[in-house]
Amino acid sequence: xxxxxxxxxxxxxxxxAEILADSLRDAVCAAGHQAEIVALPFQSCPPSxxxxxxxxxxxxDVTETCSVRIDRVIGLKFPAYLVPHPHKVVWLLHQxxxxxxxxxxxxxxxxxxxxxxxxxxxxxxxADRTFLPEATAIYTLSKNVSGRLRRYxxxxxxxxxxxxxxxxxxxxxPAGDYFFFPSRINPVKRQWLVIQALAVCxxxxxxxxxxxxxxxxxxxxCTKAVRxxxxxxxxxxxGVVSEERKRDEYAxxxxxxxxxxxxxxxxxxxxxxxxxxxxxxxxxxxxxLEFVVDNQTGLIADATPESIADAMDCLWAGRRRAAxxxxxxxxxxxxxxxxxxxxxxxxxx
Amino acid sequence: xxxxxxxxPLPPAHSGIAQNYAMQxxxxxxxxHQVILWTDQDSVAPEVERIARVARYxxxxxxxxxxxxxxxxIYHLGNHGGIHGGMWQVSRQHPGIIVLHDLCLHDFFAMVxxxxxxxxxxYLAVLQRWYGAEGRRAGEAxxxxxxxxxxxxxxxxxxxxxxxxxxxxxxxSHRTLTELGETPACPVAALDHPFAPAGDLPYQGWLAxxxxxxxxPYRLVVFGYLSRNRRLDSVLEALAGIPERDxxxxxxxxxxxxxxxxxxxxxxxGLGPLVNLHGFLPEGQVExxxxxxxxxxxxxxPSMGEASxxxxxxYNYGLPTLVTRTGWYASLPEDTTVFVRPEHEVExxxxxxxxxxxxxxxxxxxxxxxxxxxxxxxxxxxxxxxVEFASAALNFAxxxxxxxxxxxxxxxxxxxxxxxxxGYLLERASQEIFKMCAGKISRSRPEGPV
Numbered sequence: 001x002x003x004x005x006x007x008x009x010x011x012x013x014x015x016x017a018e019i020l021a022d023s024l025r026d027a028v029c030a031a032g033h034q035a036e037i038v039a040l041p042f043q044s045c046p047p048s049x050x051x052x053x054x055x056x057x058x059x060x061d062v063t064e065t066c067s068v069r070i071d072r073v074i075g076l077k078f079p080a081y082l083v084p085h086p087h088k089v090v091w092l093l094h095q096x097x098x099x100x101x102x103x104x105x106x107x108x109x110x111x112x113x114x115x116x117x118x119x120x121x122x123x124x125x126x127a128d129r130t131f132l133p134e135a136t137a138i139y140t141l142s143k144n145v146s147g148r149l150r151r152y153x154x155x156x157x158x159x160x161x162x163x164x165x166x167x168x169x170x171x172x173x174p175a176g177d178y179f180f181f182p183s184r185i186n187p188v189k190r191q192w193l194v195i196q197a198l199a200v201c202x203x204x205x206x207x208x209x210x211x212x213x214x215x216x217x218x219x220x221x222c223t224k225a226v227r228x229x230x231x232x233x234x235x236x237x238x239g240v241v242s243e244e245r246k247r248d249e250y251a252x253x254x255x256x257x258x259x260x261x262x263x264x265x266x267x268x269x270x271x272x273x274x275x276x277x278x279x280x281x282x283x284x285x286x287x288x289l290e291f292v293v294d295n296q297t298g299l300i301a302d303a304t305p306e307s308i309a310d311a312m313d314c315l316w317a318g319r320r321r322a323a324x325x326x327x328x329x330x331x332x333x334x335x336x337x338x339x340x341x342x343x344x345x346x347x348x349x
Numbered sequence: 350x351x352x353x354x355x356x357x358p359l360p361p362a363h364s365g366i367a368q369n370y371a372m373q374x375x376x377x378x379x380x381x382h383q384v385i386l387w388t389d390q391d392s393v394a395p396e397v398e399r400i401a402r403v404a405r406y407x408x409x410x411x412x413x414x415x416x417x418x419x420x421x422x423i424y425h426l427g428n429h430g431g432i433h434g435g436m437w438q439v440s441r442q443h444p445g446i447i448v449l450h451d452l453c454l455h456d457f458f459a460m461v462x463x464x465x466x467x468x469x470x471x472y473l474a475v476l477q478r479w480y481g482a483e484g485r486r487a488g489e490a491x492x493x494x495x496x497x498x499x500x501x502x503x504x505x506x507x508x509x510x511x512x513x514x515x516x517x518x519x520x521x522s523h524r525t526l527t528e529l530g531e532t533p534a535c536p537v538a539a540l541d542h543p544f545a546p547a548g549d550l551p552y553q554g555w556l557a558x559x560x561x562x563x564x565x566p567y568r569l570v571v572f573g574y575l576s577r578n579r580r581l582d583s584v585l586e587a588l589a590g591i592p593e594r595d596x597x598x599x600x601x602x603x604x605x606x607x608x609x610x611x612x613x614x615x616x617x618x619g620l621g622p623l624v625n626l627h628g629f630l631p632e633g634q635v636e637x638x639x640x641x642x643x644x645x646x647x648x649x650x651p652s653m654g655e656a657s658x659x660x661x662x663x664y665n666y667g668l669p670t671l672v673t674r675t676g677w678y679a680s681l682p683e684d685t686t687v688f689v690r691p692e693h694e695v696e697x698x699x700x701x702x703x704x705x706x707x708x709x710x711x712x713x714x715x716x717x718x719x720x721x722x723x724x725x726x727x728x729x730x731x732x733x734x735x736v737e738f739a740s741a742a743l744n745f746a747x748x749x750x751x752x753x754x755x756x757x758x759x760x761x762x763x764x765x766x767x768x769x770x771x772g773y774l775l776e777r778a779s780q781e782i783f784k785m786c787a788g789k790i791s792r793s794r795p796e797g798p799v
Contacts, residue, residue: 051750051785052757058781104418112417115442119516122746127785 001071001348003028003035004062006080007093008042008053013214015184016267017077017093019165024074024091024347027340033348038062040080044096047111047120050079054127057082074347075135078124082131089347090135091160094145094264099124100152101262107187108261128153139346142265144286160346161338164267166243170274172326173251175319178206178236179280179312180253182246182268185213189260190282191222196305199229203316205309207257208249210238250275255315255322259301259308262286273297273333278325280311291336297329351736352383354416354445355401356436357425359386360394363604363629364432365573365658366425366450373545375400377732385419389435408435416443421739426511427451428653429574430460437461440514444749446739447515451653452522452529452676453506456498463492475510499578503651509533514749517742519735521656522677534752535745538738543731544661546723555640555666559713562641565596567705570642570668572635573659576606580648580673580694582614587698589618593706602627602638639666644705644712646698650691652676660686661726664719669712671701685719687712747786755782 005028007021021037028035040057043049057079062070063086073088075081078096081088099121102108111117132138132155139160140146146157164170183189194207213219219237226235241249250256256272259282266287272279273291279298281288292298299314301307315322355375358367375397378384384401386393393403406412416422422445424436437457440447451457462472469492476484484505490496508526512518512533518526521542526532546552569588575581581601588594601624605611608626615624630638639645645663649655652675660678663670664685672678674688687704689697705712758778762771 048750048753051754054785055754055758055778055781058784059777113414115411115413115416115439116444116750117413117417119444119746119749122743123750123785126747130784 001033002068003033003072003074003348004070005035005037005074005076006040006062006083007037007076008040008078008080010043011041016265019267020093020162021076023162023165023340024076024343027344028348031341031344031348038080042077042079044098044110047114047116050096050120051123054079054082054123058084058131060084072348078128081135082127084131084134088135090132090138090157091343091347092132092138092140092145092149092157094141095128095148095152096124101148102188105188105261125152129155137346142287143290144262145264158346160343161265161336162340162343163338164271164274166247167270167274169243170247170271171251172276172330173248175254175277175323175326176252178208178253179255179257179315180208180210180249180272180277181257182210182241182249182271183258183260184211185209185218185222187218187261190303192225193259193282193303193305193308194257195222195225195229195231195235197308197312198231198234200305201309201313201316203313204234205312205316206234206236208236208238208253210241210246210249212240247271247275250277253277254319255280255298255326257281257308257312258285258288259303260285260288261303263288266291270333270338272326273329276323276326276330278315278322278329280308280315282308291329291332293328293332295325297325297332299325350382351421351740352419353378353385353736353739354387354419354422355384356387356422356439357448358429358432359388359390359397359403361392362390362432363574364427364429366427366432368632369658369662370425370450370543372397373543373728374732374735377728378736381732382736387416387436387439406435406439408438411439411443413443421445421516421743423448423735423739425450426454426457427655428454428456428576430457430465433457434461434465437511442514444514444516444746446517446519446735446742447512448519448521448735449508449511449655450521451655452508452520452526452531453502453651453653454511455502455505455507456653458507458510459491459498459501475507476505479507479509480505499651502653506531516745516749517738519738522680535748536738536742538734540731540734540738541726542656542658542661543728544658544665544723544726545728546665546720552665552667552720556717558640559643559667562643565706566598567596567643567709568641569597569599569644569646570602570638571599571646572602572639572662573647573657575601575603578649578651578653580650581605581611583694584646584648584698585611585614585618585620585624587695587702588623589620590695591699591702593703594620594623596706597623597702599624600627600638600642601625602630602635604629635662639663639668642666642668643709644668644702645670647671647678648673648689648694649678650675650694652678661723664716664723667713667716667720669705669716670719671698682718682722685715685722687715745786751782751786754785755779758782 025035060083073085075090076093081090098110138157140157143159146159149155255278257280258268263286269288269291279292282303294300299311301311357371358364360367379401386401386403387406424440425448426433427450462468473488476488491501508531515535517536520539645668650673656677670686672686687701
């Protein structure tokens, strides 16, 4: 079978979606098919560009190219999943979130700041309602994404979990004296919330942040907050780290802190569980809540500095408890039987 | 309950929309929905702030984030460029419901583009957009004095320009936009202009005053914003031309478009002792004038297509009225008003004045029937219909970017593709654009009264 994986993104920015597309392609090929990724550049600003890109996707014909028939298309991201194909399956990573649940989010909302934001939002929603059902099947990344799709678009779908890239290579190491927070640095991931939490911790908690800021201003804001709160000796910015280094940071951490806003899925949670580490997340963090069992595989805090500080203090002072939770997390992951074979079977059946 | 951004003139603005329409609608609307009153006026009367929260905006830099917190914006546009200019500037960027208080809006756009914004090229461009080269040439002639404002308003009303980014358009006239040749690309509803009549007790008081002065001189009243199309010249000429003129006193109440001209005409026609110019009247003096008047003269020609809040005010006071048989006025009940033919203006006014002198009682009865007709203008029903229409029109939001996209694609293709080669691509693009708004256009409400 010849399979095209359709996604969209920002050139030169690489994140979870790009890793997932690569992993999916590899898994499809490993199953004996041919697969390629078609990644369309996407620009969301100004909003008037968005309908243009939606139309561009609709006008793409990928049923065959140069007499080569494309047997299956897998759409991952907006607006790439709008590309028509008679055998299209959507595996929805997320819809265009600022047209939905992040519309009026104080930090992440973007369309809301433009005069034509509301009508572009409605155009996006209308296109999703119209074109998503064209797919022969709709899967999503998580229950959280399925819930949103049902709530906002009235479309049913099935969650289809996938493992993090290089899952077998994650390992357990001795618990060090830091929490690990790997993620892109932006307001939705809420590094700032953890920094504020550190300022009210009773224990001398330390955090290592890994990942690149979406822009320089966001990194500068975080750095400034650390300086102003006099936390320089308790915060480390590792920047972009290699996969190997990342796995080591997981392995040698006391636990993982990951409090994003309504995360679609959250590989960080799964990677922590594979590394036998407890996860501190928030009650509004979305995807991680599908895996973190409060007080068993991690702690679920309120999205306040005080509540996150309490959780970090709790594990910092209770290292044995942290280790027990980490082990429980790994067992829970294994029980879920999350693997690529299952994903490929579903998407290509 | 909707959260509504409301853009209209508000008291103390010298506008019937502010003084009458808004003040009758807003208390009802604010009781049923969450309303924010946006204004760029220098001041807003304290009684307005008691109805709903007043928020200020700069038309050059509107607070989009705050505006986007509401479900829908409702803009009120009329021909006064100074009063409506700011809200139009917001409306063309931030789609909402446009309530048209005038249907012919050339005067408005001429004032905004040529005087306020000083953008003559933009003025000519909008004429070109809707009326092609002919519109552009007419605009050039208008700028150099070669074509009059009234002709421009009738031939190039520019109503579609006002509705260009609208989710829906509301009119108060049964004269349809289609009839005017100005059907916009959005749903249209014609609602009866709202009016809350005063209670029976004051009304009976006004009637008693009017009945107690059954002998000449009879008080005629002209009222409202008195632009050129209010035909004051004809009224003065008609009055001056009848021997019975001393049996009337004409009270002109409202802001005049050219006061010195009217004063000169009064002087020329020797009407000085018979005519009083009162200027814009505060609410208390309106009652004094209208409750003691015997006959109102409410002419329009050419009509800008508007419904007249003044006319409903006359009905409220039980005043018989002379109106022009044109536009919305032509649809008024025959037994509540007397009609003046545009082409026989002076002659008809004089005939009606003589008829009044012959049988004032018949005119009094006509005014009382006018008062009864206000039952069709209940503000509560109007608010419900307006909000229902606005809620339905929100479904059409995806069409706005779709239309922009269609214009953009069409323009692009025309630049680089031969029409013969572009046909297939245009068809595919238009099909997909149509699908993006998912056939919503076909559910458009037929134009007509709601």
